[in-house]
Amino acid sequence: MLDIQLLRSNIEEVAARLAARGYTLEADAFNSLEAERKSLQTRMQDLQSQRNSSSKQIGIAKKNGEDVSAIMAQVASLGDELKAAEDAFAAVQSRLDNWLLTIPNLPHESVPAGEDESGNVEVRRWGTPRSFDFDIKDHVDVGAPLGLDFETGAKLSGARFTVLRADIARLHRALAQFMLNTHTEQHGYSETYTPYIVNSDVLYGTGQLPKFAEDMFRVERGGEAAAQAQYLISTSEITMTNMVRESVLKHDELPLKFTAHSPCFRSEAGAYGRDTRGLIRQHQFDKVEMVQIAHPDHSFAALDEMVGHAEVILQQLGLPYRVMALCSGDMGFGAHKTFDLEVWLPAQNTYREISSCSNMGDFQARRMMARFKDADGKNRYVHTLNGSGLAVGRTLVAVLENYQNADGSVTIPEVLRPYMGGRDKIGG
RNA sequence: GGAAGCGUGGCCGAGUGGUUUAAGGCAGCGGUCUUGAAAACCGCCGAAGGUGUGAGCCUUCCGUGAGUUCGAAUCUCACCGCUUCCGCCA
Numbered sequence: 001m002l003d004i005q006l007l008r009s010n011i012e013e014v015a016a017r018l019a020a021r022g023y024t025l026e027a028d029a030f031n032s033l034e035a036e037r038k039s040l041q042t043r044m045q046d047l048q049s050q051r052n053s054s055s056k057q058i059g060i061a062k063k064n065g066e067d068v069s070a071i072m073a074q075v076a077s078l079g080d081e082l083k084a085a086e087d088a089f090a091a092v093q094s095r096l097d098n099w100l101l102t103i104p105n106l107p108h109e110s111v112p113a114g115e116d117e118s119g120n121v122e123v124r125r126w127g128t129p130r131s132f133d134f135d136i137k138d139h140v141d142v143g144a145p146l147g148l149d150f151e152t153g154a155k156l157s158g159a160r161f162t163v164l165r166a167d168i169a170r171l172h173r174a175l176a177q178f179m180l181n182t183h184t185e186q187h188g189y190s191e192t193y194t195p196y197i198v199n200s201d202v203l204y205g206t207g208q209l210p211k212f213a214e215d216m217f218r219v220e221r222g223g224e225a226a227a228q229a230q231y232l233i234s235t236s237e238i239t240m241t242n243m244v245r246e247s248v249l250k251h252d253e254l255p256l257k258f259t260a261h262s263p264c265f266r267s268e269a270g271a272y273g274r275d276t277r278g279l280i281r282q283h284q285f286d287k288v289e290m291v292q293i294a295h296p297d298h299s300f301a302a303l304d305e306m307v308g309h310a311e312v313i314l315q316q317l318g319l320p321y322r323v324m325a326l327c328s329g330d331m332g333f334g335a336h337k338t339f340d341l342e343v344w345l346p347a348q349n350t351y352r353e354i355s356s357c358s359n360m361g362d363f364q365a366r367r368m369m370a371r372f373k374d375a376d377g378k379n380r381y382v383h384t385l386n387g388s389g390l391a392v393g394r395t396l397v398a399v400l401e402n403y404q405n406a407d408g409s410v411t412i413p414e415v416l417r418p419y420m421g422g423r424d425k426i427g428g
Numbered sequence: 429g430g431a432a433g434c435g436u437g438g439c440c441g442a443g444u445g446g447u448u449u450a451a452g453g454c455a456g457c458g459g460u461c462u463u464g465a466a467a468a469c470c471g472c473c474g475a476a477g478g479u480g481u482g483a484g485c486c487u488u489c490c491g492u493g494a495g496u497u498c499g500a501a502u503c504u505c506a507c508c509g510c511u512u513c514c515g516c517c518a
Contacts, residue, residue, distance in 0.1 A: 038478085038479095041477085041478060041479095041487085042478075042479075042486095044487080045477095045478065045479090045486060045487045045488085046486085046487090048486085048487060048488085049486060049487070051498075051499080052487090052499085054498065054499085055446075055497095055498055055499040056446075056447070056499080057498095058446075058498055058499070059445095059446030059447070059498090059499070060446080060447065062446070063446070063447085068498085071498080072498060074498095075498045075499095076498080078498080079497095079498075247438095248438070248474095248475090250438090369475095369476090371475095373438090373456095377456090377457075377473090379475080
């Protein structure tokens with residue numbers, strides 16, 4: 001959520017910055033709604049003030065045994081008038097709030113201008129794609145004999161669901177374990193296990209609601225009608241970030257650094273026909289996520305650090321990648337600044353997104369009322385950051401493709417061997 | 429699933445219809461004293477919002493939401509959460 005003060009004082013500049021990400025801010029509509037809010041709020045508070053002082057007079061008079069009928073008569077009509085004023089104000093305020101919740105975050109000034117992913121800027125590359133002396137397969141064909149079973153996944157749950165068996169299942173687990181251990185033991189994150197089902201409030205906090213309900217899976221309890229809608233998490237960013245909602249942290253406990261390995265559930269409503277082959281785009285996939293709750297002065301340093309943490313995973317796995325600075329038109333709804341990591345997939349002969357690390361600024365904090373008490377004693381909004389470190393399914397894809405051998409086996413990257421019973425390859 | 433109890437500021441906790449402007453304590457901050465610290469003493473000390481150049485003034489908030497009332501932390505209803513006991517259960 002944007003700072004409403006900024007909209008009041010400088011809506012033209014806000015509109016210009018949002019235009020860079022393809023969002024049209026209706027400035028006139030805001031200004032008239034805001035004018036309405038102002039007069040209604042002033043009137044309501046004025047009436048409340050009258051009621052309070054009259055009621056106090058009645059209390060005092062009664063205590064002194066005086067006649068109160070004169071004041072009572074004076075107050076009689078106030079009730080209805082006040083109720084009407086309160087209702088009118090609440091209606092306008094709620095329209096204003098609901099509208100504010102649909103406005104995306106402002107891109108940071110360092111974000112390159114651009115309309116879509118073609119405007120993203122490569123920051124650096126690491127590693128050299130391997131050259132193969134045999135005809136390579138994609139991960140679907142490499143994985144099938146090793147236990148990557150799309151057919152059974154579809155039988156159980158439909159398209160975009162997968163069963164992993166045997167060595168593939170273990171390799172998948174090994175990847176997640178390796179990532180989690182690296183972030184907790186070397187990068188200072190605190191391991192977290194969180195609910196996979198959350199209340200809708202929480203999704204307003206991180207920005208999935210109200211705009212992106214169609215991307216989520218909504219769940220119902222058996223038997224009774226749900227008191228409140230609940231959803232499967234689409235990333236553990238949601239739960240880890242919301243852990244600090246509605247709280248005031250101490251400035252010296254920042255930054256908080258959380259990591260979790262969790263499944264992620266996405267309806268992929270807008271993705272019909274895209275990435276239908278293989279593991280790239282699933283309704284259910286695992287991800288090791290990093291979240292930082294940072295002091296505003298340090299959030300950009302934290303973002304660089306977090307990108308580095310994700311890079312360490314790729315480097316240790318020996319997977320070539322590049323770092324992309326997302327342009328204004330390609331960033332997510334709540335992002336202030338985003339770097340994507342794209343891993344080399346030889347069968348597609350291209351780099352594909354495997355991690356996305358964002359500084360959300362105070363956008364989520366304002367929605368969540370997540371604050372900290374600064375050294376000067378003032379409460380301020382924290383900055384929130386999140387990043388994949390990494391998407392486990394896509395990392396599995398990258399390992400299968402980059403480490404495939406002519407005989408159909410797959411070499412296990414050295415760092416994973418302790419998690420694989422010491423073996424150096426699977427299959428073949 | 430059944431029963432009972434409870435929900436008040438960062439924390440503990442008083443308050444059961446009206447000068448409550450939420451007592452008191454702890455923690456925190458500033459000061460006096462001290463070589464320094466502790467102790468003692470003095471003072472400050474919830475949040476969100478509106479309005480104003482400003483000092484300030486005003487509104488809202490006692491789990492959430494409705495209701496009763498001139499007036500609600502306090503009364504009524506619903507919901508949420510927590511605790512304890514019983515039942516069931518990985």
